[in-house]
Amino acid sequence: MALINWLGDLAPRLHRAFIEGDRWKLYLQGLGTTLEMTVIALILGVILGLVVAVVRTAHDQQRLGHRNPLLSFFNALCNLYTTVIRGTPMMVQLLIWSFVIFKTSRNKVLVGIIGLGINSGAYVAEIIRGGLMSVDAGQSEAGRSLGLNYFDTMRFIVIPQAFKNILPSLGNEFITLFKDTSLVQAIGAAELTYYAFTIGGRTFDYMPPLIGIALMYLAVVIVFTWLQGKLERRLRESDRR
Amino acid sequence: MIDVKNLSKSFGDHLVLDGINQHISPGEKVVIIGPSGSGKSTFLRCLNLLETPTGGTITFQGQEITGAKVEIDKVRQQMGMVFQHFNLFPNMTIRRNITLAPVRTGLMKQAEADEAAIALLKRVGLEEKADAYPNQLSGGQKQRVAIVRALAMKPKVMLFDEPTSALDPEMVGEVLDVMKELAREGMTMVVVTHEMGFAREVGSRVLFMDGGGVVEENTPDELFNHPRSERLQSFLAKVL
Numbered sequence: 001m002a003l004i005n006w007l008g009d010l011a012p013r014l015h016r017a018f019i020e021g022d023r024w025k026l027y028l029q030g031l032g033t034t035l036e037m038t039v040i041a042l043i044l045g046v047i048l049g050l051v052v053a054v055v056r057t058a059h060d061q062q063r064l065g066h067r068n069p070l071l072s073f074f075n076a077l078c079n080l081y082t083t084v085i086r087g088t089p090m091m092v093q094l095l096i097w098s099f100v101i102f103k104t105s106r107n108k109v110l111v112g113i114i115g116l117g118i119n120s121g122a123y124v125a126e127i128i129r130g131g132l133m134s135v136d137a138g139q140s141e142a143g144r145s146l147g148l149n150y151f152d153t154m155r156f157i158v159i160p161q162a163f164k165n166i167l168p169s170l171g172n173e174f175i176t177l178f179k180d181t182s183l184v185q186a187i188g189a190a191e192l193t194y195y196a197f198t199i200g201g202r203t204f205d206y207m208p209p210l211i212g213i214a215l216m217y218l219a220v221v222i223v224f225t226w227l228q229g230k231l232e233r234r235l236r237e238s239d240r241r
Numbered sequence: 242m243i244d245v246k247n248l249s250k251s252f253g254d255h256l257v258l259d260g261i262n263q264h265i266s267p268g269e270k271v272v273i274i275g276p277s278g279s280g281k282s283t284f285l286r287c288l289n290l291l292e293t294p295t296g297g298t299i300t301f302q303g304q305e306i307t308g309a310k311v312e313i314d315k316v317r318q319q320m321g322m323v324f325q326h327f328n329l330f331p332n333m334t335i336r337r338n339i340t341l342a343p344v345r346t347g348l349m350k351q352a353e354a355d356e357a358a359i360a361l362l363k364r365v366g367l368e369e370k371a372d373a374y375p376n377q378l379s380g381g382q383k384q385r386v387a388i389v390r391a392l393a394m395k396p397k398v399m400l401f402d403e404p405t406s407a408l409d410p411e412m413v414g415e416v417l418d419v420m421k422e423l424a425r426e427g428m429t430m431v432v433v434t435h436e437m438g439f440a441r442e443v444g445s446r447v448l449f450m451d452g453g454g455v456v457e458e459n460t461p462d463e464l465f466n467h468p469r470s471e472r473l474q475s476f477l478a479k480v481l
Contacts, residue, residue: 141291142328142387146342146394147318156341160332 017208023199027209030192031216037113037191038178044117045177046170049124052078054154056125057132061140078125085122091183093119098187109191112184120177127173131166132158164235171228175221182217192216242267242398242429243288248297249453250283257283259453260297265398270430272444272461274437276476280453281433285402288431289320302397318346321391325403327383329375329390335362336371339390348394361389365419381412385419392423399423401432437480441465449473 018024059075062068085093097115098108105111135158143153182193196213200206243265250258257280265271273281286292288299290306290313298307306316330338339361340354349357362368365385375383384404391399401420405413417439424430424443434440440447441461449457449464449472457464457473465481468474 136328138324138326138328139330142322142324142330143342144314145289145291145317145320145322146391147314147316147346148342149314152345156345157330157332161330 013205013208016203017199017205017212026195026199027192027212027216030190030195030213031220033109033190034178034181034192035220037109037116037181037184037189038174041113041116041120041181042174042177044113045120045124045173046128048118048121049126049128052081052121052125053128053132056129058150082122082125085119090119090180091186094183094187108184108187108189112181112187112189112191115187116177116180116184119180120173123176124170124173127166127169128162130169131162134165135161167235168228168232171224175224178220178224179217242269242302243431244298244300245288246298246300248284248287248294248299250280250287250292250294250296257453258287258294261455263448263455265429265431267397267429268427268445270424270432270443270445271448272440272446273431273433273448273450274435274440274476275448275450275456279450281448281450282402284450285400285431285433288400289317289322291322314346318342318348318394319397321388321394321396321399323384323387323391323399323401323404325406327375327380327387327407329383329387331375334372334374335367335378335386338375338386339393342390343393346394354393357393358389361392362386364422365389379412380408381415384408384412384416388416388419388423398429398431401430401434403433403435405434405436435480437465449476451476 018027055071055074055078059071062071094112094115098105098111102111102114132154139157139161140153143157144150148156181191184191185193185197188194192213196209197206200209203209243263245261245263245265248258248261248263249256259280261284263271273284275281283292287294288301290299294307298305300306301316301320304311304316306313329335330341333341336355336358339358340349340351343349343354343357344351348354359368359371362371365388367382367385367389370378370382370386375386378386388399388404404420405416408416413436417436420430420432420439421443430443432439432444444461446458447461447464448455449468449470451472457468457470464473465477468477
C-alpha cells in the first residue's frame, strides 16, 4: 500500500523536478558546463603533466657528472608540485583556490577549471612518466646513437610509443576528473550538481534531482568507457598487423 | 681515428673497465671477443658515450669527446651503431626509420634522404620493404635495416654490439654477409661478437677481453692459432 502511494506520488515529484518551469534545460546547461570543465581541465592537466613528466624523466636520465643545475631546480619544483597536490584533498585545494587565491573572482567555473586542471596535472604527470619509462631504453639509445638530440628522440620515438600505453590510464583520469567536477559545486560554480542542489532546495525535494544527476553522470561514464574500449581495440589491431 | 687512453668505467663499486688503452686507425676492423661480463659491450658503448666513462679519455678525429664542452650529438652523427636487439622504431615505416635522423639533423633534405634510403635498401636486398613496419620483418631483415639506418648518416666508423646474438641461426649469415661487404668497402668497424668465423675472416685485429681489460690482442691468425695467455686458450677451447 505504502509502495503504491509512493509510486503515485512520484509522477508529480518528477514533474516538479524536471518539467516545471522548463527545469530540464538547467540540467542540460549544467551537464554542458560539467563536460566543458572536464575537457578544459584535462587539457590543462595533460599539458602540465607532460611538462612535469619530461622534466623529471630528463633529470633522471642525465649522464653522471653532467648534471644541469637548472634542470635540478625545475625537477625539485616539479617534485614539490606533485607532492603537495597529491598529498592534500581535492576539496581543500578547490576551497583554497576559490576563497584564498582567487577570492575576488566571480567566474567560479574558471576557478574550478584551474583547480581541477592543476590537480589533474600531478596525476597525469605520473601516468605519462610511467608511459615514458615503459618504452624500452634501447629505443632512445638508438635515437641518440644516430645523433638525434634529446627532444627529437622524445618527440619522434619515445612519446609516440608511450602514448599507446598511456591512453587507458588517461581515459580513467578523464572519468575521475568528470566525476570530481561535482566538488566544484562547493565553490558555487554553476555545473550539474549545483543545479540539482538548487532545484532540490527550491522544490523542497532532493531525491528526484540527485538521483537524476547520478544517472546522468553514470550514463556519460558508460558511454565514454565504451568509446575508450573501442579506441583501444583499434590501437591493438594496428599492433597485430 | 679513435684513441682511447686509460679508459675505466665502474657501476657503483663494480669496476667494469679497468684502464684500457687502444688506438683504432681508419679502415681497421677491430673485433672484440671474450666471455660475457668481460666488459666488451661496455667498452663499445663508451666509444659513442652511451655509457659515460668514469675515468680516462677518448679522442675521436682529434677531438676529445670525453671533455665537458663536447657536442655529443655531432660526434654521434659520425659514429653508426648497431645493437643486439636491432632497436628499430616500431612506430615508423622502414623508410622513415632510415630517413628520420639524416633529415632531422640537417644532413639531407627529405627527398634526398628517401632516395638514399632506397639505394641503401637495394644494397641489402630489402627495397620492397620500404613501406613495411619493423614488426613485419624477420630478425635478419630487421638487423639489415638497422645497419642501413646507421649507414644513412654516412658515419666514419661503425660500432656493432653483438649484431647476430639475438638472431635465429639461419639468419646469422645474411647479416654477416652485409657486414663483410661493408668491411670490403673499407669502413672502419669495431665489432663485439661471438662469431669466431667472422672475427677470423674479417678482423684486421682481434682483442680478447676478460675481467675489464684487454688480455691479448693480435691478428686473427696469430690470436686463434697461437694464443699465448692461459685465459684465451681456455676460452678458445670452449668456443671453437
